[in-house]
Amino acid sequence: MPITPEQRDEIDRLRAVTATTRRATVPALEEILYQPLEVLDHGFVRVIDYMGDDAAVVQAARVSYGKGTKKVSEDAGLIKYLMRHRHSTPFEMCEIKFHVKLPIFVARQWIRHRTANVNEYSARYSILDREFYVPAPEQLGAQAVVNRQGRGDVLEGEEAAAVMRLLREDSERAYDHYEEMLNQREDGTVIDPSRQGLARELARMNLPLNYYTQWYWKVDLHNLLHFLSLRADAHAQYEIRVYADAMLDVVKRWVPAVYESFTEYRMGGAHLSRAGLDVVKRLLAGEPVTQEESGLSKREWRELMQQLGRSEG
Amino acid sequence: MPITPEQRDEIDRLRAVTATTRRATVPALEEILYQPLEVLDHGFVRVIDYMGDDAAVVQAARVSYGKGTKKVSEDAGLIKYLMRHRHSTPFEMCEIKFHVKLPIFVARQWIRHRTANVNEYSARYSILDREFYVPAPEQLGAQAVVNRQGRGDVLEGEEAAAVMRLLREDSERAYDHYEEMLNQREDGTVIDPSRQGLARELARMNLPLNYYTQWYWKVDLHNLLHFLSLRADAHAQYEIRVYADAMLDVVKRWVPAVYESFTEYRMGGAHLSRAGLDVVKRLLAGEPVTQEESGLSKREWRELMQQLGRSEG
Amino acid sequence: MPITPEQRDEIDRLRAVTATTRRATVPALEEILYQPLEVLDHGFVRVIDYMGDDAAVVQAARVSYGKGTKKVSEDAGLIKYLMRHRHSTPFEMCEIKFHVKLPIFVARQWIRHRTANVNEYSARYSILDREFYVPAPEQLGAQAVVNRQGRGDVLEGEEAAAVMRLLREDSERAYDHYEEMLNQREDGTVIDPSRQGLARELARMNLPLNYYTQWYWKVDLHNLLHFLSLRADAHAQYEIRVYADAMLDVVKRWVPAVYESFTEYRMGGAHLSRAGLDVVKRLLAGEPVTQEESGLSKREWRELMQQLGRSEG
Amino acid sequence: MPITPEQRDEIDRLRAVTATTRRATVPALEEILYQPLEVLDHGFVRVIDYMGDDAAVVQAARVSYGKGTKKVSEDAGLIKYLMRHRHSTPFEMCEIKFHVKLPIFVARQWIRHRTANVNEYSARYSILDREFYVPAPEQLGAQAVVNRQGRGDVLEGEEAAAVMRLLREDSERAYDHYEEMLNQREDGTVIDPSRQGLARELARMNLPLNYYTQWYWKVDLHNLLHFLSLRADAHAQYEIRVYADAMLDVVKRWVPAVYESFTEYRMGGAHLSRAGLDVVKRLLAGEPVTQEESGLSKREWRELMQQLGRSEG
Known part of the structure; x- marks a missing residue:
């Protein structure tokens, strides 16, 4: 909630x-x-x-x-x-x-x-507040291999369970220690009147992202x-x-x-590069075109074919 | 209007x-x-x-x-x-x-x-539209001498009249010629059907600021x-x-x-420089201060005295 | 120069x-x-x-x-x-x-x-400075009809000559009057010592764009x-x-x-809209497509055909 | 280093x-x-x-x-x-x-x-990288009381030691778990080849600020x-x-x-408010001024007196 x-x-x-x-x-x-x-x-x-x-x-x-x-x-x-x-x-x-x-x-x-x-x-x-994000199980993506900044398959079984447990425990513990350093609970009560409590601007640095x-x-x-x-x-x-x-x-x-x-x-549209537009023109003219002589890299070629709704040209 | x-x-x-x-x-x-x-x-x-x-x-x-x-x-x-x-x-x-x-x-x-x-x-x-600004007579300031980017006394007599006349006449003429180049009046009527009319993006360059x-x-x-x-x-x-x-x-x-x-x-306030603040402190302490040993330029000194509501310190 | x-x-x-x-x-x-x-x-x-x-x-x-x-x-x-x-x-x-x-x-x-x-x-x-722009003759485009903010054919003969003359004369006259209002020539000489000269911030408003x-x-x-x-x-x-x-x-x-x-x-590339991309896909699949059922306006259709290097599809 | x-x-x-x-x-x-x-x-x-x-x-x-x-x-x-x-x-x-x-x-x-x-x-x-900030002991300020977003006295003794320990331990543990979730050490070695490793974009959320x-x-x-x-x-x-x-x-x-x-x-300077400037003018004129009738709040009065280098006016 x-x-x-x-x-x-x-x-x-x-x-x-x-x-x-x-x-x-x-x-x-x-x-x-x-x-x-x-x-x-x-x-x-x-x-x-x-x-x-x-x-x-x-x-x-x-x-x-x-x-x-x-x-x-x-x-x-x-x-x-x-x-x-x-x-x-x-x-x-x-x-x-x-x-x-x-x-x-x-x-x-x-x-x-x-x-x-x-x-x-x-x-x-x-x-x-003591509120942190833990991904839903279906969002626990593994590191993608091709795209270095994305997710691949969803983790499963013990590996997924371990991740969830670590995230939760570390988040809870970090907040416990945040309160301890502040010498104050979330509801405002002081923990130990003999202590001063660390400045808020410092204590917060213990909380995870x-x-x-x-x-x-x-x-x-x-x-x-x-x-x-x-x-x-x-x-x-x-x-x-x-x-x-x-x-x-x-x-x-x-x-x-x-x-x-x-x-x-x-x-909903698509942006074509100069070389990509050239490929489209040649295809429309009935010419056969291959990736090798298209001027596009393999990745660009794959993306273009996807945009055009073609299997592999 | x-x-x-x-x-x-x-x-x-x-x-x-x-x-x-x-x-x-x-x-x-x-x-x-x-x-x-x-x-x-x-x-x-x-x-x-x-x-x-x-x-x-x-x-x-x-x-x-x-x-x-x-x-x-x-x-x-x-x-x-x-x-x-x-x-x-x-x-x-x-x-x-x-x-x-x-x-x-x-x-x-x-x-x-x-x-x-x-x-x-x-x-x-x-x-x-045929709409241009002509200053009211009391706004026809002469070039200021001390402050190079300001106005001094208000122009008077024939000089003022000449300025007003020039501004008005040049503005009216510029618009007449704007219409002529466009081959079109302000109300949209074509002037000479045998002509094409200059592009608007060009004709406008004849209008004054x-x-x-x-x-x-x-x-x-x-x-x-x-x-x-x-x-x-x-x-x-x-x-x-x-x-x-x-x-x-x-x-x-x-x-x-x-x-x-x-x-x-x-x-409504005032911003004092380091040296200006120093002058104020010394004045408040009852010290005599002169521009020469204040660290302020003559102009800064004059401005400070004005801000403090003093004649000349 | x-x-x-x-x-x-x-x-x-x-x-x-x-x-x-x-x-x-x-x-x-x-x-x-x-x-x-x-x-x-x-x-x-x-x-x-x-x-x-x-x-x-x-x-x-x-x-x-x-x-x-x-x-x-x-x-x-x-x-x-x-x-x-x-x-x-x-x-x-x-x-x-x-x-x-x-x-x-x-x-x-x-x-x-x-x-x-x-x-x-x-x-x-x-x-x-007394420096103003006058278009070269080949740049004196007439107002475009289809595209309201562009140029069409180049003006010719007397119409072109008249435009050039108006632009030049108005620009020269505006500067003459600018000097007169300033009571000062471009080289700094005072015109009439008995006058004060209008402030620069005002006189400039007589100059055209x-x-x-x-x-x-x-x-x-x-x-x-x-x-x-x-x-x-x-x-x-x-x-x-x-x-x-x-x-x-x-x-x-x-x-x-x-x-x-x-x-x-x-x-060098091209941006296709969702509907435009759809047209391309259908054309590549060998389907006949007409503007009417393409989802594109006539203008968009024309532009797309140009981008694809086709006459009129 | x-x-x-x-x-x-x-x-x-x-x-x-x-x-x-x-x-x-x-x-x-x-x-x-x-x-x-x-x-x-x-x-x-x-x-x-x-x-x-x-x-x-x-x-x-x-x-x-x-x-x-x-x-x-x-x-x-x-x-x-x-x-x-x-x-x-x-x-x-x-x-x-x-x-x-x-x-x-x-x-x-x-x-x-x-x-x-x-x-x-x-x-x-x-x-x-496994690199985190831990304040030097002299920077471990307690929460300020007057200024809610600042630091007061420096923590001492056991309280300071506890803060340092918590920050260090939580930071180290967070990184251990970061590696565990990634299934990879800082140096790139895989921890357990039978596991996939969580996406980097997710694992990072366990690290503290x-x-x-x-x-x-x-x-x-x-x-x-x-x-x-x-x-x-x-x-x-x-x-x-x-x-x-x-x-x-x-x-x-x-x-x-x-x-x-x-x-x-x-x-090095100071910005005076309208009321603050008024106080300065009156003081320079030899008038006595008190906070109560100055138009300044107590806090503003205190700050002004500090700026002017006066004890309490």
């Missing part, structure tokens, strides 16, 4: 309050506003606020005085045009703010995307889509991909026309 | 539509939403959208599940603390979007602030305040300062507690 | 000085260091400084203690891999600094790329390549494309392996 | 190679190029490359064809002027690249500064100074401050005039 009953109450109180606004408003997104969308064993993504909608992209592209255009179909057409031609600035005119709870090693990948605003929970100032942290993360739609194109991708590590997937669903609710054009022109 | 009756109607239609939202909402800002706040002879600033309020700064600083804190006074106290200690990230959690109409030479200064999203009206794609352009400009509160601290300052050129002043009023409506702490700790 | 004899001398003096360094050094780039590469009628691009080379990309990718790898071929292979998989951070580890002289309307397009450092010549502080400005522009290699992919493209306006072309030549000298992979995977 | 003999050799080989360049070169920085400057128990900062020097700031500020100015004293004067008036863009024209080895919890603070280029060692791709990571970090001088003004400050955590201090020494070698003006106008 990623949130406590007290947090649930706070969220419900916030959701109960409504106001009248002249701003662009998206009912489908209002529906889930502030609600935690669960990710991994203790994580979540919550939409805290948003600015703009599909029409706001059009409105900005036209630098208009009123709304974008009159008709939804015209808006969708322009959005497709903008997406196809990489006119990114109109998409920057929408903004969204998330509250995310995530393991520290995921946070470390995430933060490399610099064009966003971040405010993280401070372990210098506050004490972290699977501990959960939290942050507010605010980003414009263009940069969010860029993030999603990299992190909702098959090459991304599973533990960040599930966050990206949850956010992709949010995008679909928020700006359906942008979502549509994004999946059409970015996620 | 910065907007046409048609534009006025579009704005009124947009203002008439309201919706219900769970988001943080600021009634004082809703009041002026979409309204053009007039600046210079044909320019304006309009708030198109906003995200967050004073409480959102606190909410982000605490990485909270609900609102920031219960009490307004606690929020204000934390905001002061954040401002004083340069904790900038919580202020980045509020965002605002403006539609601005401004002379091109002002746009060129403005755009140097890179941490914002901009979508400008395209003179490659569309034809610009006092012509008006427009853009959507979106920025987070932290970067907006940084912009205002530089541009609502006495060293800024008058023509950009009036835009900054209009936006400062917007900030006051939007996030009054942030505005309060901003004027207290940034705009 | 884009530079004066005095400027030529300054450059020669700078070029004559050499030093010994332990830094990565690129002889082919040193050859042209500080030299103006002429662009348009009065513009240029000069390389002022650079950091890194091909090996520095590899060195950063490996977070290595020494150089990247031992062999040039291995480096090139890794660079290709990084480019193909959009690993952008190693390319950010090279940096280059240019001095550019360019028409103001070009500068206004250029500056939209925000991830660079810019220091522009200040017309608040200094007086601009084809006047030249200058700036120092510093950017990392990743962001430079992104800039070039947009601005060395056929959709870019000619007047900025020629700058991009000049800089592309610089990249070729500086980091030849990066240049190679950039032209292979970015400039 | 932060580096191995093999790494020492790689560095020495790199240092032995010199080249001739026309670029701005700084002998005092060349002296330490590539050398690890030791920080904490296993960390370091190494300068890998740099662009520009003091004169390059001036050159950019003047948008000059040659060098900045002729005289060093004029350069220093202009640099002071730029620093005092917050003209930041000329300082952005110098760039520096570091290789840094640092504990993960320090890396997490550091990375919040977004205006830099970073390439970190990948624990998805490679296996981390005091483990060392490494990255290449490249930043312009303006943003470096901003980083240093926050992180070489007394409010920064000791473990990041020592890195900032090492880099401040590098700045002194690299751009001595910039360093001088930075310490004069940024590090």
